[in-house]
Amino acid sequence: MTTPTYDDIVAAARRIEPYVHRTPVFTSTYIDNRVGAFVFFKAENLQKVGAFKARGAVNTVLSLSDADAAGGVITHSSGNHGQAVAYAAAIRGVPATIVMPHHAAKVKIDAVRGYGADIVFCDQAERATVLEELRTRTNSTVVHPFDDPAVIAGQGTASLELLEQVSGVDVIVAPIGGGGLLSGASLVGAHAGIDVVGVEPELVDDSYRSLRDGVQHPATGEHSVGDGLLTGIGSLAFVILSEAGRRILLVSDDEMLAAMRMVAARMKLVVEPSSATVVAALVRYPEEFSGRRVGAILSGGNVDLKAFSA
Amino acid sequence: MTTPTYDDIVAAARRIEPYVHRTPVFTSTYIDNRVGAFVFFKAENLQKVGAFKARGAVNTVLSLSDADAAGGVITHSSGNHGQAVAYAAAIRGVPATIVMPHHAAKVKIDAVRGYGADIVFCDQAERATVLEELRTRTNSTVVHPFDDPAVIAGQGTASLELLEQVSGVDVIVAPIGGGGLLSGASLVGAHAGIDVVGVEPELVDDSYRSLRDGVQHPATGEHSVGDGLLTGIGSLAFVILSEAGRRILLVSDDEMLAAMRMVAARMKLVVEPSSATVVAALVRYPEEFSGRRVGAILSGGNVDLKAFSA
Numbered sequence: 001m002t003t004p005t006y007d008d009i010v011a012a013a014r015r016i017e018p019y020v021h022r023t024p025v026f027t028s029t030y031i032d033n034r035v036g037a038f039v040f041f042k043a044e045n046l047q048k049v050g051a052f053k054a055r056g057a058v059n060t061v062l063s064l065s066d067a068d069a070a071g072g073v074i075t076h077s078s079g080n081h082g083q084a085v086a087y088a089a090a091i092r093g094v095p096a097t098i099v100m101p102h103h104a105a106k107v108k109i110d111a112v113r114g115y116g117a118d119i120v121f122c123d124q125a126e127r128a129t130v131l132e133e134l135r136t137r138t139n140s141t142v143v144h145p146f147d148d149p150a151v152i153a154g155q156g157t158a159s160l161e162l163l164e165q166v167s168g169v170d171v172i173v174a175p176i177g178g179g180g181l182l183s184g185a186s187l188v189g190a191h192a193g194i195d196v197v198g199v200e201p202e203l204v205d206d207s208y209r210s211l212r213d214g215v216q217h218p219a220t221g222e223h224s225v226g227d228g229l230l231t232g233i234g235s236l237a238f239v240i241l242s243e244a245g246r247r248i249l250l251v252s253d254d255e256m257l258a259a260m261r262m263v264a265a266r267m268k269l270v271v272e273p274s275s276a277t278v279v280a281a282l283v284r285y286p287e288e289f290s291g292r293r294v295g296a297i298l299s300g301g302n303v304d305l306k307a308f309s310a
Numbered sequence: 311m312t313t314p315t316y317d318d319i320v321a322a323a324r325r326i327e328p329y330v331h332r333t334p335v336f337t338s339t340y341i342d343n344r345v346g347a348f349v350f351f352k353a354e355n356l357q358k359v360g361a362f363k364a365r366g367a368v369n370t371v372l373s374l375s376d377a378d379a380a381g382g383v384i385t386h387s388s389g390n391h392g393q394a395v396a397y398a399a400a401i402r403g404v405p406a407t408i409v410m411p412h413h414a415a416k417v418k419i420d421a422v423r424g425y426g427a428d429i430v431f432c433d434q435a436e437r438a439t440v441l442e443e444l445r446t447r448t449n450s451t452v453v454h455p456f457d458d459p460a461v462i463a464g465q466g467t468a469s470l471e472l473l474e475q476v477s478g479v480d481v482i483v484a485p486i487g488g489g490g491l492l493s494g495a496s497l498v499g500a501h502a503g504i505d506v507v508g509v510e511p512e513l514v515d516d517s518y519r520s521l522r523d524g525v526q527h528p529a530t531g532e533h534s535v536g537d538g539l540l541t542g543i544g545s546l547a548f549v550i551l552s553e554a555g556r557r558i559l560l561v562s563d564d565e566m567l568a569a570m571r572m573v574a575a576r577m578k579l580v581v582e583p584s585s586a587t588v589v590a591a592l593v594r595y596p597e598e599f600s601g602r603r604v605g606a607i608l609s610g611g612n613v614d615l616k617a618f619s620a
């Protein structure tokens with residue numbers, strides 16, 4: 001598996017353009033004043049399926065050969081990636097199977113079904129086995145949530161668009177879980193000669209430690225309200241981000257929840273805690289951003305609304 | 311006092327353009343399928359001060375003569391209009407006094423103070439007396455929340471923009487409280503030859519009954535979760551909407567709250583219950599909108615986030 005290039009991201013943008021939103025960019029005088037920076041928020045919470053994940057999944061499924069596509073696609077996910085693959089398969093007109101945990105939220109189950117995908121429920125511990133068994137039986141193709149060049153190229157289109165929409169950006173800030181979004185941002189940033197910074201919950205800080213130590217650490221196994229970021233850093237992301245010398249800022253769960261509520265109260269946008277990491281980092285580390293033009297990716301908006309009552 | 315014209319709205323749009331957002335328009339496949347229509351949501355919840363009220367207040371304060379402006383502006387408001395007048399006065403660089411009830415939400419008090427306005431607290435029953443006393447003492451000009459041609463012209467710019475942003479709109483839907491927003495929509499709709507429909511909470515249905523009976527009824531005095539819509543229909547709005555033969559749809563408080571949560575869950579936008587009236591009406595009266603291209607104004611987003619936990 002080779003790392004994707006900037007040109008792959010440009011090609012992905014052309015490929016997925018009819019099927020994803022060119023999401024708007026918002027500013028907040030309140031947050032600018034609080035941070036002492038000029039922050040441009042790329043609202044991927046308003047993306048198809050409510051998260052940037054639509055970009056990578058659509059790019060990957062549209063990039064499959066006809067022979068591979070004919071067998072359908074399969075993935076396991078309790079979250080946004082499952083919806084994204086279901087959506088992408090519907091576009092391509094091929095079958096999709098999403099392996100989900102028994103405890104998956106009903107709203108996510110309904111969304112996946114809404115795109116016409118099949119759902120197979122299993123215990124979290126068995127999901128790899130179940131996935132592999134289904135894959136061989138149906139001759140389908142696995143769409144990985146992040147450790148795939150086509151997925152990373154697709155996620156990179158969010159940063160590509162952001163730089164088209166806003167001039168003079170000095171730094172892009174994005175959350176990191178498996179690292180697809182941040183790797184895409186890193187490739188775009190490297191091409192444009194601008195800084196890229198990741199943000200990760202303190203409780204699941206494997207990416208922070210991996211890039212610090214030069215060793216790919218596994219996921220901590222801890223939980224965090226940033227439930228889209230629990231997974232360990234992917235192999236491709238580790239290579240891309242290490243080679244570019246990218247750094248990660250850590251934020252607490254309380255800071256993420258406060259930031260999520262601040263975005264709702266001040267910007268009138270619903271973002272999920274994983275997305276609020278970037279806002280939490282802006283507020284906690286103003287010295288990193290002071291006086292700079294910051295492109296901040298609000299990665300998704302799929303959150304239980306109960307989380308808004310503190 | 312004469313009713314404003316379409317040309318007044320065009321002039322207002324030019325006047326306020328540097329100071330207000332050209333708010334984006336969003337669509338939702340989910341809501342389209344549910345209603346059987348093509349709905350274009352004008353996101354005035356993303357407007358300055360979090361509501362369309364910025365348009366009317368800025369137009370009014372910028373329209374004052376230098377002599378009138380010198381004395382400053384004054385209004386009473388527990389809600390969005392107070393913030394809007396404070397914002398408009400800050401733009402013009404003149405003093406503003408906002409008369410607020412003792413029970414006003416801290417976040418709204420802070421917002422008004424943030425724009426540099428003075429706040430005078432009083433009991434709700436005394437607000438007219440307090441306002442008049444302050445007005446004569448300071449020689450300031452009252453900015454009415456809706457019953458003023460300049461305010462209505464300003465609010466009309468929301469509909470003007472919507473028709474610039476979306477082609478082929480068949481009908482505009484907007485909430486009605488005092489009627490500034492809906493009157494502006496009505497004037498724009500009449501010029502463009504398209505239908506305009508208002509939505510009002512059942513519990514405060516004076517506009518519905520006023521237009522039905524041809525008599526300007528006072529506010530019901532009841533409460534509703536649509537706290538921006540409790541006031542009675544204004545005299546100018548009554549004339550404008552009566553002459554145009556506009557009609558009002560009624561929705562319940564429960565329908566408004568469900569619609570507010572649906573917009574947050576599906577569209578990732580925070581809207582206040584008063585705004586959710588239009589979505590509630592789309593869902594309750596699909597036969598009114600079936601097959602049509604609907605411009606729906608999401609009027610504001612200033613809501614206590616606790617309201618999102620059902």
